[in-house]
Amino acid sequence: MTIPQSQLAPWTRKHDKPGVPLVAQAPVILFPQSLEDLIQLCATRPAGQRLHAAGSHWALSTAAVSDHAFIETHDFNEVFPAMGRTLFDVVPGCLSDAFLVSLNAPSLAAGTPGYFVHFESGKRIYQLYAELDVGDSQNPQSLCVLMQNRFGNNAFTGSWGFATLGGAGGQTVVGALSTGTHGGDFDRPPVADEVMALHVVADGGKHFWIERSHRDGTPFTDEAKLRAFYGQARFGGPKNFEVIYNDAVWRAAIMQVGRFGVVYSAVLRVVPQYGLREQLVLSDWESVRGKIADPTSDLFTPLGQETPHRFLQIAINPIPSTNGTTHLAGIMKRWTLPVDQVQLSPMPPVGWGGGRNVAGRPERVGDIVVPLDPTLNAPRFSMAGTGVPWSPDDSGITSFSLLDSACADGNFMDGVVSGIYTEIENFLGNNAVAIGGGLAGAIAAGLGPGILALAPFLLALLAFLALFLNALRNSGSTMGQALNNLRNGLLGSSDPSQRAAGILVWRAIAAEAFKSQQSPHDYNAISYAIMDGHNYDDISCTVNVRSVEVFFDAADPNLIAFVDRLLQFEIDQEFQSGKSVVGYISLRFCQPSQGLIAPEAFPRTVAVECSGLADEAGSTEFVDFAVALAQDPNIKGVLHWGQQNNSSQAEIEFRFGDLPASPDGPLHDWRAVLGALTDNGRLDGFSSQFTRRAGLEVVQPLIDAFSVASAPSAGNPNCTLAWDCRNNPAGTIVSLEIVSPAAGVTSAPGLALQGTHTFSASQPGTYVAVLRASLTRNGETRHATQALQIAGV
Amino acid sequence: MPTTFYGKWSLDVTGNILEFAQRVRIQGSLNADGDLAASVGAQIAEIDGAAWQVFLERSGDGGATWQENLVQRIPTVTPQNGWTVTLYGDDSVVPPQDSDVTVQFVYLDPLVNPHPSPPPYNFTLPPGSFWPQRPPPLCECCCKAPCCCRPRAPKGKRLVCC
Numbered sequence: 001m002t003i004p005q006s007q008l009a010p011w012t013r014k015h016d017k018p019g020v021p022l023v024a025q026a027p028v029i030l031f032p033q034s035l036e037d038l039i040q041l042c043a044t045r046p047a048g049q050r051l052h053a054a055g056s057h058w059a060l061s062t063a064a065v066s067d068h069a070f071i072e073t074h075d076f077n078e079v080f081p082a083m084g085r086t087l088f089d090v091v092p093g094c095l096s097d098a099f100l101v102s103l104n105a106p107s108l109a110a111g112t113p114g115y116f117v118h119f120e121s122g123k124r125i126y127q128l129y130a131e132l133d134v135g136d137s138q139n140p141q142s143l144c145v146l147m148q149n150r151f152g153n154n155a156f157t158g159s160w161g162f163a164t165l166g167g168a169g170g171q172t173v174v175g176a177l178s179t180g181t182h183g184g185d186f187d188r189p190p191v192a193d194e195v196m197a198l199h200v201v202a203d204g205g206k207h208f209w210i211e212r213s214h215r216d217g218t219p220f221t222d223e224a225k226l227r228a229f230y231g232q233a234r235f236g237g238p239k240n241f242e243v244i245y246n247d248a249v250w251r252a253a254i255m256q257v258g259r260f261g262v263v264y265s266a267v268l269r270v271v272p273q274y275g276l277r278e279q280l281v282l283s284d285w286e287s288v289r290g291k292i293a294d295p296t297s298d299l300f301t302p303l304g305q306e307t308p309h310r311f312l313q314i315a316i317n318p319i320p321s322t323n324g325t326t327h328l329a330g331i332m333k334r335w336t337l338p339v340d341q342v343q344l345s346p347m348p349p350v351g352w353g354g355g356r357n358v359a360g361r362p363e364r365v366g367d368i369v370v371p372l373d374p375t376l377n378a379p380r381f382s383m384a385g386t387g388v389p390w391s392p393d394d395s396g397i398t399s400f401s402l403l404d405s406a407c408a409d410g411n412f413m414d415g416v417v418s419g420i421y422t423e424i425e426n427f428l429g430n431n432a433v434a435i436g437g438g439l440a441g442a443i444a445a446g447l448g449p450g451i452l453a454l455a456p457f458l459l460a461l462l463a464f465l466a467l468f469l470n471a472l473r474n475s476g477s478t479m480g481q482a483l484n485n486l487r488n489g490l491l492g493s494s495d496p497s498q499r500a501a502g503i504l505v506w507r508a509i510a511a512e513a514f515k516s517q518q519s520p521h522d523y524n525a526i527s528y529a530i531m532d533g534h535n536y537d538d539i540s541c542t543v544n545v546r547s548v549e550v551f552f553d554a555a556d557p558n559l560i561a562f563v564d565r566l567l568q569f570e571i572d573q574e575f576q577s578g579k580s581v582v583g584y585i586s587l588r589f590c591q592p593s594q595g596l597i598a599p600e601a602f603p604r605t606v607a608v609e610c611s612g613l614a615d616e617a618g619s620t621e622f623v624d625f626a627v628a629l630a631q632d633p634n635i636k637g638v639l640h641w642g643q644q645n646n647s648s649q650a651e652i653e654f655r656f657g658d659l660p661a662s663p664d665g666p667l668h669d670w671r672a673v674l675g676a677l678t679d680n681g682r683l684d685g686f687s688s689q690f691t692r693r694a695g696l697e698v699v700q701p702l703i704d705a706f707s708v709a710s711a712p713s714a715g716n717p718n719c720t721l722a723w724d725c726r727n728n729p730a731g732t733i734v735s736l737e738i739v740s741p742a743a744g745v746t747s748a749p750g751l752a753l754q755g756t757h758t759f760s761a762s763q764p765g766t767y768v769a770v771l772r773a774s775l776t777r778n779g780e781t782r783h784a785t786q787a788l789q790i791a792g793v
Numbered sequence: 794m795p796t797t798f799y800g801k802w803s804l805d806v807t808g809n810i811l812e813f814a815q816r817v818r819i820q821g822s823l824n825a826d827g828d829l830a831a832s833v834g835a836q837i838a839e840i841d842g843a844a845w846q847v848f849l850e851r852s853g854d855g856g857a858t859w860q861e862n863l864v865q866r867i868p869t870v871t872p873q874n875g876w877t878v879t880l881y882g883d884d885s886v887v888p889p890q891d892s893d894v895t896v897q898f899v900y901l902d903p904l905v906n907p908h909p910s911p912p913p914y915n916f917t918l919p920p921g922s923f924w925p926q927r928p929p930p931l932c933e934c935c936c937k938a939p940c941c942c943r944p945r946a947p948k949g950k951r952l953v954c955c
Contacts, residue, residue: 323916432922446917454914500914507916557868564870565906572909625905632905633799633844634878 003041004031004080011070013057014170017544017614028069031080035199035207035264039236041071042261043205045685051203052688053262055172056124059179060547060643063257063690071262073122074172083122083264084377086131088141090197091118091267094225095143098218104151114269115160116143116196120377121263125162125176126169127376129528130365130384132160132270134352159273159339159354161527163194164590168534170385174263179642180255180599182607183531184313184332184588186300192254192595194269196220200253202261202677203685205236209243212250219245220267248596252673255595257641259696260677261686275342275358276311276530277335279522282515285316285327285563292587293555295604299331300589309333315518316563316585318570318610318622319510323444327567328511330518334530342524360390360529386536390529392521413482414472416512420505421465424458431455438508457501464489465505480544480615483582487616491578503574510580546623547611549640550630553602554589558635563587563608569625573618581622583612596666596673597656597696599638607640649695649778660780663700674698681729692777699782701728701773706786709756712793717762719790725753725773733774741765741792761792795820795846796866796880801901804829804837808895813851813884815894816859821845831894839901849882849894865889875909876900 006029010021027049032038045051052066057076074082092100095116106113115136119128136142137157144156166181173191175181182190197220201207209226223243231238244250253260291297292314302308311334316327339358347362354361366383373380416438423439426432431452433440443451451458468486475482486509490502524530552559563585573579586609593600599607610626612619627644630637631651638655639645657665674697675681681698691697703725710720725734734755736748741763748757761767767790774783806829809815815831822845825837831849850859862882867889869877877899881892889895900906 324912432924433918435923435925440923443916443918445920445923446915447919448915448917450915450917450919452918496913500916503914504916557866561868561870561876565876568870568872568875568909569907571912572907575912576910629905632902634876634900635905 003033003037005029006031011054011065012076013059013064014076023065026066026070030069030071031075032071032073032083033081034083035201036234038071038201038262038264039205039207039240041069042201042203042685043236045069045203050687051262051685053121053258055122055175056170058168058171058175058642060545061179061641061645061690063179063641063645063688063694065688065690067688073120073174073262074124078375081375081377083120084124084127085120086123086378087118087120087265088139089118089229090221090226091116092143092146094221094229096219096222099220100147100150102218104147104153113155114271115156116267117160117270118197118265118267119173120265121172121174123173123378124169124385125165125171125173126364126385126528126532127378127381128173128268129162129165129169129532130381131379132162133273133354133361133365133526133528134368134379135159135354160270161273162191162531163269163271164188164191165528165531166191167531169528169532170534170536173268174266175642177254177266178256178258178263180593180595180640181642182588182590182593182600182605184311184334184590186312186589186591186604187308187310189591189593190598190600191268192598193593195250195254196267196269198250198253198263198267199230199265200256200261200263200677203683204679206240206242207235207264208261208677209241210249210253211243211245213245213247215247248669249673249676251594251596252670255593255598255641256670256674257597257691257696258688259686259691260674273339274527275337275339275524276527277337277522277524278311278332278530279334280330280332280518281520282518283329283331284321285314285329285567286325288314288329288331289560289563292560292606293557295554307335309335311335312589314587316567316587317510317514318567318581318583318585319507319514319574320567320571321441321507321511323442323446324571325444328441328514328518330514337524339526342526358526359392359523360525363387363390364526364529364532388535388537389533390525392523412516413486413513414469416509416516417465417469417472417486419512420508421462421469423508424462424465424505428455428459428462438512439504441511442504442507451501451504454497454501454504457495457498458505460498461490461501461505480582480613480619483613484616487580487582487618488578491574491580493578499575499578502578506574506580514584544614545611546614546620546644547609548623548627548630548644549599549607549609550626550637551599551601551605551607551640552637554604554606556602558637559606559608562629562635562637565629566610566622566626570618570622573621577618579618579621580616581612581619582616583610583619583622585610596670597641599640601638601656601666608637609643645694647694649693649699649780652695658699660782663782667695670696671698671700675700675702679727682727684729695778697777698729699775699777699780701725701732701775701782701784703771703773703784703786706771706788708788708790710758712761712790714793717760717793718758719761719767720756720758721769721771721788722756723751723754723771725771728753728773729775731775731777735772735774737770737772739768739770741767761790763792765792766790767792794861794864795848796864797844797846798840798842798878798898799844801839801841802878802898803839803901804835805897805899806831806833806835806894807879807897808892809833810893812893813853814856815862815882816850816852817896818848818850818859819845820848831896847880847896847898849880849896851882851884851893860884862894865892872909872911874899876906 008025011023011026012021050067053071136144147153164185177192197211230241313332315330342358345359349357351367370380490506656667658668705724709722712719734751738746769788772785817829822842825840849862865881880896881889882894883892
């Protein structure tokens with residue numbers, strides 16, 4: 001079986017700078033098509049050549065980078081077919097009878113009725129939400145039809161949707177959940193927690209079906225059926241497949257950052273399709289920050305008889321207003337709506353049915369144009385993964401990601417800068433500013449000369465703005481490059497007064513840009529159209545993005561100080577170096593994940609995302625400062641695995657436990673699972689520079705066996721000891737120390753991982769032999785020891 | 794419970810209502826271990842160490858014995874000092890502002906707390922210089938206001954008025 005591959009080709013991530021691949025010449029990029037392919041790749045990996053799975057290439061983290069070979073589950077260039085199938089062998093083929101019975105008669109305690117979908121790891125989020133929306137009623141292989149045929153139950157014939165999502169649909173589902181991707185639904189955990197099962201192929205080719213334990217007595221799958229199916233010879237036979245029903249393993253596997261192996265497939269619990277109402281109001285950070293720690297504040301709790309909302313995002317303009325004392329903030333809330341209350345779309349209805357022609361469905365999923373697209377290995381929908389974000393006026397401005405929505409409107413910067421130009425002209429004419437305008441927002445009421453002293457410098461800037469607008473209309477530069485030119489013209493002067501005037505104008509422009517992207521609205525649409533706010537038409541605007549996401553407990557006062565310190569940094573860099581960020585700070589909230597190393601680790605987790613366009617001087621500095629601040633032990637922010645994350649092993653252990661002095665905590669449990677799946681780290685094919693730096697590795701060596709192979713006797717005082725420490729990471733060092741009855745010590749350092757050692761036990765009394773396995777990673781050394789007592793002769 | 798600090802900080806006692814004798818005890822630092830009488834104005838210019846602890850303690854018997862205060866740790870950011878942590882100590886649970894003793898720490902790591910500089914200009918205008926906004930101009934594409942003509946998505950060129 002030949003697996004397509006390319007050699008020495010560039011490998012890059014979606015948000016990297018165009019033309020500058022992250023890996024200029026990847027040794028091997030592999031394009032497997034099936035479970036058999038993955039097993040073969042992992043079983044036949046040449047020694048020393050490591051693997052790493054890649055999906056959509058959306059990660060901003062070096063966690064996505066392989067030491068050597070990339071296993072592409074969804075070809076970035078869409079040349080080779082994706083592993084994007086929806087699967088039916090397990091759901092419904094291997095579901096347990098008890099589970100099917102319970103699904104047929106759900107108890108009230110079970111909560112919202114759910115449905116279950118099993119899919120390969122190369123399937124993108126937008127592909128799955130489109131397929132879920134169509135539903136399974138026309139698919140004779142499906143769980144839906146099985147429930148109809150076996151029980152006469154028609155409850156599963158409708159549309160389905162993700163219980164929650166991040167802010168975009170371009171990632172693979174498995175990639176998103178493996179790195180802890182989340183949305184702003186503060187009433188539920190991230191999407192990883194909806195995983196029912198994962199199918200992982202580990203280094204060596206062995207594959208594992210991983211589910212939670214069956215404490216409630218209703219197993220999801222039937223183990224015998226699973227073994228019968230995945231134990232087939234084409235998958236390596238019954239000994240090459242293991243079924244694990246274990247909470248700790250499941251909690252480790254749902255967020256494993258690619259370290260355990262390559263995920264072949266996942267089973268996800270989904271919910272009946274629903275709508276979302278989204279409301280955005282404009283406020284300022286200084287007015288809302290005091291409410292965040294209080295779960296009963298109106299940020300989280302409805303006022304009066306209002307329906308409780310589920311989602312909260314606070315998007316902050318890092319460039320200040322009101323003479324540097326306030327920062328605009330868009331407060332976004334969402335409510336769940338029954339589908340029959342969602343407004344109708346003005347577009348023609350989709351051809352596949354789906355009931356009411358609800359807003360967002362024709363625009364964000366569309367028609368099935370190819371029932372089984374060979375590149376996707378799934379149906380191709382006309383609008384899934386295309387176009388601008390849904391909005392009632394088709395503008396594509398949904399205010400979820402500021403960079404995305406700004407890029408959706410080509411006239412965006414032109415309009416904003418032109419407006420400020422007019423405001424400056426008016427100010428110079430009458431020494432007054434219009435309330436509600438950009439200039440008025442940037443300044444505060446106060447005595448003294450204030451900005452009147454800057455009038456000559458503002459006049460000089462009018463000429464620059466006119467030139468900038470002309471260039472903007474005639475250039476093909478990225479948005480980041482255009483804004484960098486604007487910033488440089490406004491803030492680049494070494495004359496303090498000229499720079500101050502430029503900062504004033506820059507702030508006015510920033511405020512107007514932010515307000516236009518965060519304009520108040522209140523509308524509704526089908527769930528995915530609201531949740532997926534990505535602009536798929538943008539191929540040049542939001543490129544070269546720097547982004548970090550830092551997680552805190554919402555009640556942690558460090559959270560507010562973290563944001564305030566970032567905002568102070570921006571003020572300082574404007575005045576001190578003439579730089580400024582083009583980006584945003586956004587706070588989104590969710591419940592804790594059960595993933596052992598999930599950054600969503602707090603009862604009320606808040607994720608602070610700091611993003612900027614790297615083409616613009618000041619954005620990289622801003623994001624790097626956010627990283628440094630988060631990593632500081634006094635602040636103790638937790639970084640997202642899928643965004644900029646250069647955490648060291650010590651920093652990860654400080655946050656997730658398993659420090660040498662206290663080997664416990666969630667990271668300890670996670671490492672134990674890694675050890676169980678990889679022969680305690682001996683199989684290191686999915687180790688990478690990232691995982692070694694961050695300590696996502698086995699750190700504790702083991703001694704599998706240490707025994708007396710040949711005991712001394714009256715006629716022969718020689719004693720032979722045997723040991724086996726092969727199941728350890730590379731770099732493990734074995735040593736032996738023998739203490740004689742007379743307290744003489746014999747040391748044998750640097751032994752092989754497996755071997756024997758013979759010594760003469762010729763003194764009467766007891767010899768003590770101590771075998772030690774030692775492993776040093778990132779300066780931390782841990783040991784395993786075993787001792788034997790041998791009677792001398 | 795002691796409060797742990799990491800790295801280099803300054804210390805400044807900023808409040809003491811003199812209900813008890815109060816002291817600050819530092820442990821685990823490289824250069825400042827020991828007790829400091831917590832009188833207002835008492836300072837330590839620099840305390841350094843990988844990880845060091847601060848205890849706020851009171852004495853009701855003239856210093857013969859010392860008890861740990863209940864401590865609230867509140868980080869803030871000030872335009873003067875940047876990242877600042879204030880410890881509020883009291884013998885019972887009270888709002889921070891009612892605490893018996895207040896000790897302020899300023900983070901001295903220039904990488905994560907570069908010293909802020911006050912803005913050299915005030916972007917202000919006298920209150921009378923803020924005028925009501927003029928009515929927006931009528932839109933070219935639809936002769937209405939407000940105007941924000943945009944191309945219709947996804948790739949259409951037709952302008953629409955919002």
